[in-house]
Amino acid sequence: MILPSPSLTSPSVNKNFFSAPLPVRSFKPSIIACASCNHGSQSSTLESLCKEGKVDEAFQIIDQMDRQGLAAKPVNLVLLLQACAEARSLLSVRKAHQCIERSSCRGSRPFIYKLAEVYCKLGSMEDARKVFDEMPVKPVVKRREAYVKVRKLHERMRAAGYVPDTRYVLHDIDEKEKERALMYHSERLAIAHGLINTPPGTTLRIMKNLRICGDCHNAIKIMSKVVEREIIVRDNKRFHHFRDGVCSCGDYW
Ligand SMILES: [Zn+2]
Numbered sequence: 001m002i003l004p005s006p007s008l009t010s011p012s013v014n015k016n017f018f019s020a021p022l023p024v025r026s027f028k029p030s031i032i033a034c035a036s037c038n039h040g041s042q043s044s045t046l047e048s049l050c051k052e053g054k055v056d057e058a059f060q061i062i063d064q065m066d067r068q069g070l071a072a073k074p075v076n077l078v079l080l081l082q083a084c085a086e087a088r089s090l091l092s093v094r095k096a097h098q099c100i101e102r103s104s105c106r107g108s109r110p111f112i113y114k115l116a117e118v119y120c121k122l123g124s125m126e127d128a129r130k131v132f133d134e135m136p137v138k139p140v141v142k143r144r145e146a147y148v149k150v151r152k153l154h155e156r157m158r159a160a161g162y163v164p165d166t167r168y169v170l171h172d173i174d175e176k177e178k179e180r181a182l183m184y185h186s187e188r189l190a191i192a193h194g195l196i197n198t199p200p201g202t203t204l205r206i207m208k209n210l211r212i213c214g215d216c217h218n219a220i221k222i223m224s225k226v227v228e229r230e231i232i233v234r235d236n237k238r239f240h241h242f243r244d245g246v247c248s249c250g251d252y253w
């Protein structure tokens with residue numbers, strides 16, 4: 001996910017977020033896993049527990065593995081995160097997040113994106129933002145590259161039928177300037193960043209604090225077709241899934 005909002009780099013972030021202790025939970029002693037279990041069988045137990053949605057038991061296995069100095073496999077951490085998301089428990093997601101932070105997956109982009117997506121789905125934009133603020137690897141693309149990319153992209157979009165709708169620009173400036181202003185709307189720059197940073201075909205996920213404007217909505221539909229990417233934009237109202245020139249919202253949002 002690429003985050004265009006300037007508020008995401010807000011200095012008001014609690015840097016101790018990940019190290020803050022989570023409330024202690026009392027786990028039922030119903031767990032079947034002995035200290036002599038080898039890593040392989042713990043991993044497969046963990047995998048099945050996650051798949052069955054038994055989140056508490058899964059965390060208990062992870063605690064056991066921690067005590068034995070064993071690391072959960074990345075694939076199991078993904079399953080754990082999914083299980084927590086399906087249980088719709090923000091507390092569990094935060095706990096899974098801490099497990100990820102302690103693992104070798106810390107800072108890995110797929111995990112960062114997945115975490116942010118899960119937090120958004122559970123309605124915690126604040127947690128999603130913190131994921132990015134804590135991101136150890138900052139996006140490497142220079143600002144200028146994104147601007148160049150966005151300009152080239154708009155040439156292809158125009159060829160594909162995009163006509164800027166300048167009613168969405170409120171400033172009192174001439175038409176050409178209005179078109180330019182639209183072209184640099186934050187979500188389009190974010191998509192340009194994403195296009196530069198990710199392999200062809202990768203789905204791009206963008207978060208926006210404000211409602212997406214009508215011209216961006218139209219532009220991103222055309223972009224999705226031109227660049228052959230699925231683009232998911234989460235604005236303050238809903239998710240828009242753009243694919244092959246259309247949006248899942250059917251243009252009503
Ligand atoms: Zn816009």
Ligand SMILES: [Zn+2]
Binds near residue numbers: 217248249250
């Ligand atoms: Zn839409």
